[in-house]
Amino acid sequence: MITRNANGATSTAGSGNGAREIAIAVEHLTVSYGPTPALLDVNLQIPAGLLVGVIGPNGSGKSTLIKAILGFVRADFGEVKLFGEPAEKAKGRVAYVPQRGSVDWDFPITVQEVALMGRYGQRRWWQDRTHADYAAADAALEMVRMSEFRHRQIGQLSGGQQQRVFMARAMAQGADILLLDEPFAGVDAATERAILDVLERTRAAGKTLVVVHHDLATAAEYFDRIVLLKQRLFAFGPPERVLKPELLAEVYEGKLRAFMDLAE
Amino acid sequence: MYQAIVDFHSANPHLVKVLIAGTLVSLVCGVIGCFIVLRRMAFLGDALSHAMLAGVVVGYLVMKLVTGQEAHALAMLLGSIVAALITVVMIGFISRVSRIKEDSAIGIMYTGVFAVGGLLASLFADKIHIDLVHFVTGNVLVVRDSDLWMMAWVAVIVISVVLLFFRHLQLVSFDPVMAASLGIPVLLFDYVLTTCTALVVVSGVTIVGVILVVGLLVIPASTAYLLCDRLSRMLVVSALLGVSSFLLGYWFSEAINVAPGSAVVLAGCVQFLIVLVIAPRYGLIADWLRRRQAVPQQVVEDILGSLLRANEPNVHVGSVAKYVVGGHSRIRRALATLDRQGLLRLSGDTISLTPAGEKEGQRLMRAHRLWETYLEHVGTPADELHDRAHQLEHVHDEATLDYLDDKLGHPLRDPHGAEIPQDVVHVVPGAVISAAQLRQGTHATVEEAGPAAAARGLAPGMHIIAGPRVADDTLWTFELPSGQRVELDHHTTDEITVRLADKPDDNPADQPRSASS
Numbered sequence: 001m002i003t004r005n006a007n008g009a010t011s012t013a014g015s016g017n018g019a020r021e022i023a024i025a026v027e028h029l030t031v032s033y034g035p036t037p038a039l040l041d042v043n044l045q046i047p048a049g050l051l052v053g054v055i056g057p058n059g060s061g062k063s064t065l066i067k068a069i070l071g072f073v074r075a076d077f078g079e080v081k082l083f084g085e086p087a088e089k090a091k092g093r094v095a096y097v098p099q100r101g102s103v104d105w106d107f108p109i110t111v112q113e114v115a116l117m118g119r120y121g122q123r124r125w126w127q128d129r130t131h132a133d134y135a136a137a138d139a140a141l142e143m144v145r146m147s148e149f150r151h152r153q154i155g156q157l158s159g160g161q162q163q164r165v166f167m168a169r170a171m172a173q174g175a176d177i178l179l180l181d182e183p184f185a186g187v188d189a190a191t192e193r194a195i196l197d198v199l200e201r202t203r204a205a206g207k208t209l210v211v212v213h214h215d216l217a218t219a220a221e222y223f224d225r226i227v228l229l230k231q232r233l234f235a236f237g238p239p240e241r242v243l244k245p246e247l248l249a250e251v252y253e254g255k256l257r258a259f260m261d262l263a264e
Numbered sequence: 265m266y267q268a269i270v271d272f273h274s275a276n277p278h279l280v281k282v283l284i285a286g287t288l289v290s291l292v293c294g295v296i297g298c299f300i301v302l303r304r305m306a307f308l309g310d311a312l313s314h315a316m317l318a319g320v321v322v323g324y325l326v327m328k329l330v331t332g333q334e335a336h337a338l339a340m341l342l343g344s345i346v347a348a349l350i351t352v353v354m355i356g357f358i359s360r361v362s363r364i365k366e367d368s369a370i371g372i373m374y375t376g377v378f379a380v381g382g383l384l385a386s387l388f389a390d391k392i393h394i395d396l397v398h399f400v401t402g403n404v405l406v407v408r409d410s411d412l413w414m415m416a417w418v419a420v421i422v423i424s425v426v427l428l429f430f431r432h433l434q435l436v437s438f439d440p441v442m443a444a445s446l447g448i449p450v451l452l453f454d455y456v457l458t459t460c461t462a463l464v465v466v467s468g469v470t471i472v473g474v475i476l477v478v479g480l481l482v483i484p485a486s487t488a489y490l491l492c493d494r495l496s497r498m499l500v501v502s503a504l505l506g507v508s509s510f511l512l513g514y515w516f517s518e519a520i521n522v523a524p525g526s527a528v529v530l531a532g533c534v535q536f537l538i539v540l541v542i543a544p545r546y547g548l549i550a551d552w553l554r555r556r557q558a559v560p561q562q563v564v565e566d567i568l569g570s571l572l573r574a575n576e577p578n579v580h581v582g583s584v585a586k587y588v589v590g591g592h593s594r595i596r597r598a599l600a601t602l603d604r605q606g607l608l609r610l611s612g613d614t615i616s617l618t619p620a621g622e623k624e625g626q627r628l629m630r631a632h633r634l635w636e637t638y639l640e641h642v643g644t645p646a647d648e649l650h651d652r653a654h655q656l657e658h659v660h661d662e663a664t665l666d667y668l669d670d671k672l673g674h675p676l677r678d679p680h681g682a683e684i685p686q687d688v689v690h691v692v693p694g695a696v697i698s699a700a701q702l703r704q705g706t707h708a709t710v711e712e713a714g715p716a717a718a719a720r721g722l723a724p725g726m727h728i729i730a731g732p733r734v735a736d737d738t739l740w741t742f743e744l745p746s747g748q749r750v751e752l753d754h755h756t757t758d759e760i761t762v763r764l765a766d767k768p769d770d771n772p773a774d775q776p777r778s779a780s781s
Contacts, residue, residue, distance in 0.1 A: 067441060070441060070442075070444060070445040071444055071445060071447075072440070072441045072444040072445065088447075091445065091446055091447035092445075092446055092447065094445050095442075095445075096439075096441055096442045096445050098439060098441060098442070103439070104302075104438065107302060107437075107438050107495075108302075108489065108492050108493050108494055108495050108497075108498045109434070109438060109493075109494065109495060110493060110494055113494065113495075117431075117434075117435055117438075117439070117442065120431050120435060120446060121446040121447075123431075125428065125429060125431070125432065126428065153493035169442075188661075189663070
């Protein structure tokens with residue numbers, strides 16, 4: 001049995017980090033939608049400034065973990081702390097990039113308006129948006145090289161461009177923590193590269209990124225730390241410690257063979 | 265101007281009332297309708313309007329019994345809103361706690377609450393004087409002052425909410441997860457929208473009745489949805505379309521003397537159908553034009569293929585037409601599109617490939633010939649090879665071609681003996697590639713060599729020249745700087761990565777260019 005308990009898993013992560021600030025602390029988190037928990041007693045301490053991948057089989061609670069950190073789903077038990085504060089007090093410090101499939105791409109909204117959404121948290125509800133908001137949105141679009149499309153409706157973009165618009169929104173928000181739900185799903189190799197490039201530049205700016213990822217074959221290459229999840233936390237640490245065949249066999253059960261072929 | 269309005273009013277006091285009522289109601293219906301359409305809640309509007317009956321009756325009864333007032337407008341309004349909210353909560357409750365899905369839950373609850381209203385209305389028929397027919401079909405012609413005040417208040421409240429909380433409503437409708445992460449109370453705004461819908465429905469029922477009120481909500485908003493790419497504009501356009509459908513419908517009903525409610529909704533429908541056809545981006549004509557303009561991938565590939573095979577700088581349009589399926593105008597259109605994309609130059613009736621077009625053509629020819637080789641490899645009869653490959657060559661993304669090329673051992677010739685063009689996407693000056701992709705005569709510098717290759721004398725930094733393939737093209741030969749020649753198998757060669765020279769002049773290997781089919 002490998003790092004099954006919470007302490008074992010987190011201690012793997014702790015080594016080699018020095019005294020990094022803890023950006024996200026998840027403590028005894030249990031979330032359920034019915035009798036079966038989506039997350040069970042998850043304990044996790046993610047240091048600031050890292051690019052972290054969350055992997056696990058389908059339905060293993062990856063998206064739920066993201067939504068719990070965002071405060072969108074209510075925890076049955078446990079809590080999430082962001083930079084040492086309860087998550088409710090850190091509203092706006094977390095930005096979210098939704099899964100492509102969960103966005104209504106026919107919604108009447110332009111690229112620029114989506115980027116401006118990132119600034120909503122900066123204004124009280126009666127305040128109009130300012131030049132600073134437009135400047136921040138434009139700068140963010142520039143960073144992901146989407147400026148020329150700013151007046152397009154979001155449905156009129158390619159898959160990779162759509163992904164980059166939501167990256168821009170997260171940038172404009174100026175959040176310290178970015179949560180991304182499957183940003184690489186359904187994009188071609190060149191786009192995947194481009195998105196990864198944006199992620200790496202964001203990390204270089206000192207942000208903490210947590211990315212739900214489905215492709216085991218690229219996980220080791222992309223991420224500093226990996227969260228291996230299936231309802232419970234199975235491991236958290238550097239890729240070489242987490243992506244071990246025996247650990248993956250336990251989490252992925254029968255579905256592992258495909259991965260082993262890939263890894264060859 | 266003002267005097268004109270006053271004169272008009274004193275001449276037709278009732279008409280002015282009708283116009284104000286209809287304009288107010290159709291305007292707010294258009295605004296709230298946008299959210300209903302975007303959030304896919306059309307059925308909810310229906311449910312709310314039916315639930316209203318119970319609320320109206322209860323409100324009426326309570327005021328009658330408590331204060332003795334008949335048909336107290338505010339009480340009936342409050343009753344309607346309460347009934348609507350109860351219905352919504354019950355719908356959510358049922359679909360959450362049982363296996364009943366939301367659409368069925370809506371069907372159950374709104375007919376149930378409507379039935380309660382009908383029952384109460386007939387039970388206390390002697391105490392309350394509600395015209396049920398009026399309630400079901402509505403009638404703008406009998407609008408009272410109290411109704412008018414109610415509509416005005418609804419309009420003020422709803423429009424204020426939308427203006428003040430536009431960003432919140434937009435975000436909650438578009439991306440509730442992000443809204444929650446910013447601390448926006450998503451559930452509260454859901455109820456705010458539901459309450460606004462209930463208010464709007466209550467005022468709409470007066471004009472068009474329970475059955476048609478959904479049309480007032482959904483039709484102008486859907487029409488605007490076809491026209492707008494921004495929510496803010498959609499709200500304005502939808503409101504204007506709502507008002508215009510009311511004015512048109514009302515004028516029409518007066519002209520031929522029919523029920524105004526039906527005429528108003530019908531006018532909205534006609535507006536919708538017209539826009540559905542002519543909308544500049546999302547209309548049927550635009551869609552048809554787009555599809556007509558789009559050149560099928562197959563035609564593009566056939567044109568490039570035939571130009572490449574012709575292998576001369578200037579080709580006449582007529583000789584391309586022989587190889588391409590489709591009429592003359594279709595080919596012309598395809599050629600014009602390819603010209604715009606920079607793949608060929610079309611001047612009069614002569615066509616010449618640009619370098620980009622030649623490259624794309626090479627790629628497609630490579631796809632065809634790799635597929636033919638693959639098909640032969642898996643045992644497809646020789647007489648089917650070409651046709652099947654012709655179907656499959658349209659699957660030609662780079663990953664597929666790389667897979668085929670590697671699996672087939674980087675073949676040089678297809679089953680007909682024609683040369684397979686070199687990979688023009690990866691094999692470019694300065695690129696790092698597998699040594700197995702090198703063709704005879706190409707110079708390259710070794711970047712990495714696997715253990716088997718290292719044992720044969722290859723080392724990083726070494727300059728090598730690819731020699732001919734031997735042993736039925738299964739062995740690669742390379743000339744090392746020492747002048748020594750090594751023969752390596754596929755696996756060993758694959759483990760060598762090489763960098764191609766930066767300038768094409770340093771690389772004397774000519775790009776294979778075959779004229780045979």
